[in-house]
Amino acid sequence: MTLIDLANPTKFLALTARVLPWLAGATAILLLVGLYQAAMAPDDYQQGATVKIMFIHVPNAWLSMFVWGVMSLSALGTLVWRHPLADVAAKAAAPIGAAFTFLALVTGSLWGRPMWGTYWEWDARLTSVLILFLMYLGLMALWRAVDDPSRAARAAAVLTLVGALNLPIIKFSVDWWNTLHQPASVMRMGGTSLDKAFLIPLLVMAVGFSLLFVTLHLAAMRNEILRRRVRSLQMMQASQQAA
Amino acid sequence: MTALAALIRRDIKIALRVGGGALIGVLFFLTVTVLMPFAIGPDLPLLTRLGPAILWLGALLASLLTLDRLFTADHEDGSLDLIVMGRTPLELACAAKALAHWLAAGVPLIVATPVLGLLLNLDASATSAVALTLLVGTPALTFTGMIGAALAVTLHRGGLLLAVLVLPLSIPVLIFGVAASQAAITGPLPFGTPFSILCALSLVSLVVGPFAAAASLRHGLD
Numbered sequence: 001m002t003l004i005d006l007a008n009p010t011k012f013l014a015l016t017a018r019v020l021p022w023l024a025g026a027t028a029i030l031l032l033v034g035l036y037q038a039a040m041a042p043d044d045y046q047q048g049a050t051v052k053i054m055f056i057h058v059p060n061a062w063l064s065m066f067v068w069g070v071m072s073l074s075a076l077g078t079l080v081w082r083h084p085l086a087d088v089a090a091k092a093a094a095p096i097g098a099a100f101t102f103l104a105l106v107t108g109s110l111w112g113r114p115m116w117g118t119y120w121e122w123d124a125r126l127t128s129v130l131i132l133f134l135m136y137l138g139l140m141a142l143w144r145a146v147d148d149p150s151r152a153a154r155a156a157a158v159l160t161l162v163g164a165l166n167l168p169i170i171k172f173s174v175d176w177w178n179t180l181h182q183p184a185s186v187m188r189m190g191g192t193s194l195d196k197a198f199l200i201p202l203l204v205m206a207v208g209f210s211l212l213f214v215t216l217h218l219a220a221m222r223n224e225i226l227r228r229r230v231r232s233l234q235m236m237q238a239s240q241q242a243a
Numbered sequence: 244m245t246a247l248a249a250l251i252r253r254d255i256k257i258a259l260r261v262g263g264g265a266l267i268g269v270l271f272f273l274t275v276t277v278l279m280p281f282a283i284g285p286d287l288p289l290l291t292r293l294g295p296a297i298l299w300l301g302a303l304l305a306s307l308l309t310l311d312r313l314f315t316a317d318h319e320d321g322s323l324d325l326i327v328m329g330r331t332p333l334e335l336a337c338a339a340k341a342l343a344h345w346l347a348a349g350v351p352l353i354v355a356t357p358v359l360g361l362l363l364n365l366d367a368s369a370t371s372a373v374a375l376t377l378l379v380g381t382p383a384l385t386f387t388g389m390i391g392a393a394l395a396v397t398l399h400r401g402g403l404l405l406a407v408l409v410l411p412l413s414i415p416v417l418i419f420g421v422a423a424s425q426a427a428i429t430g431p432l433p434f435g436t437p438f439s440i441l442c443a444l445s446l447v448s449l450v451v452g453p454f455a456a457a458a459s460l461r462h463g464l465d
Contacts, residue, residue, distance in 0.1 A: 158393075163412075170415055172415075
């Protein structure tokens with residue numbers, strides 16, 4: 001079965017109906033194992049128990065960017081190949097990505113309170129994630145502004161690709177701006193210096209959250225397809241009654 | 244080439260004549276700048292410190308306000324369809340329209356900057372630094388904003404949606420524009436570093452803006 005075969009929404013619905021329970025089960029198991037390991041992980045010698053926020057925060061932050069990547073691929077699918085499911089995928093991904101970004105912001109803020117003594121610091125990473133969140137909300141506003149889904153899909157695809165080009169530039173300029181205004185006060189967390197006791201639960205949680213995204217995304221795509229079917233049935237009914 | 248020149252000349256004429264509304268942007272810029280001291284207080288040293296930021300924010304909002312006009316009027320009277328179907332490549336036509344818009348609505352903002360700098364207690368070197376950064380930075384605002392204007396016109400929505408889509412994209416321009424002005428006034432950073440990055444941002448938007456706007460017009464109009 002290739003990507004082209006999935007262009008048929010009926011085949012897509014049949015396939016996902018079989019796959020989704022397994023995906024949901026795997027997600028639940030991985031997240032439970034990850035949470036257990038995270039709870040059992042030792043406290044950090046400096047940060048104490050608050051370091052455990054990391055196990056939620058980092059997977060969410062990584063997914064917040066990954067989802068924009070998924071949407072960019074879908075946008076290419078919409079504009080270049082006119083794949084019928086690409087705009088469904090892009091539309092379904094936006095609220096999920098916004099939710100992950102919001103969670104990354106909230107957990108980052110909660111982590112910042114004991115570490116930096118404030119809920120909000122204009123730290124480079126927090127700031128660029130906040131801008132990413134604003135862009136997700138703008139994209140969702142664009143989707144909601146038009147009632148014709150295929151029109152909205154093409155506009156949203158252009159905006160998604162422009163956003164994908166712009167996000168690295170925004171990230172770079174915020175980093176630059178941040179070092180200009182406040183040199184210190186940023187925590188250090190070298191990726192490679194992470195101890196195994198932290199690294200393994202973190203990886204389990206990252207895979208678990210990624211599977212959670214796939215599950216939610218497929219379910220949301222199914223909902224969107226069914227919603228469009230209901231809409232076209234209602235339109236047909238209305239036109240029959242009028243005739 | 245003559246077609247593009249004619250397009251630029253036509254757009255500037257329409258913008259400057261009655262009903263065009265290019266100069267309303269300058270009026271808005273002036274009003275916003277005059278409002279700031281009422282919120283902050285008539286504290287001259289503080290206004291000097293905030294001056295570049297106020298001028299940049301005012302210019303950003305003013306250019307956003309006039310962006311709505313970039314495609315809407317042409318869409319309403321049907322000439323946008325002619326431009327899309329015409330033999331001139333749509334990317335070039337979009338670039339010409341944005342250039343005309345910048346000449347009619349962006350340049351007056353830069354010309355007004357020295358007067359507004361006076362109100363904010365900026366000295367001559369500070370004012371010229373802000374004017375120079377605006378001269379280099381406002382094309383980036385117009386050319387990225389054009390993407391939002393093209394999206395908004397295909398969706399028959401303008402105003403707030405345009406602002407929500409365009410403002411996050413203009414954050415880098417704002418950062419480097421204000422940073423370059425501040426560097427010229429207080430240092431310690433050399434003026435050249437943020438200024439050349441600002442130039443780079445403008446050049447990138449000059450390339451990306453017309454293509455994205457043309458793509459959204461081509462896919463969106465029917």
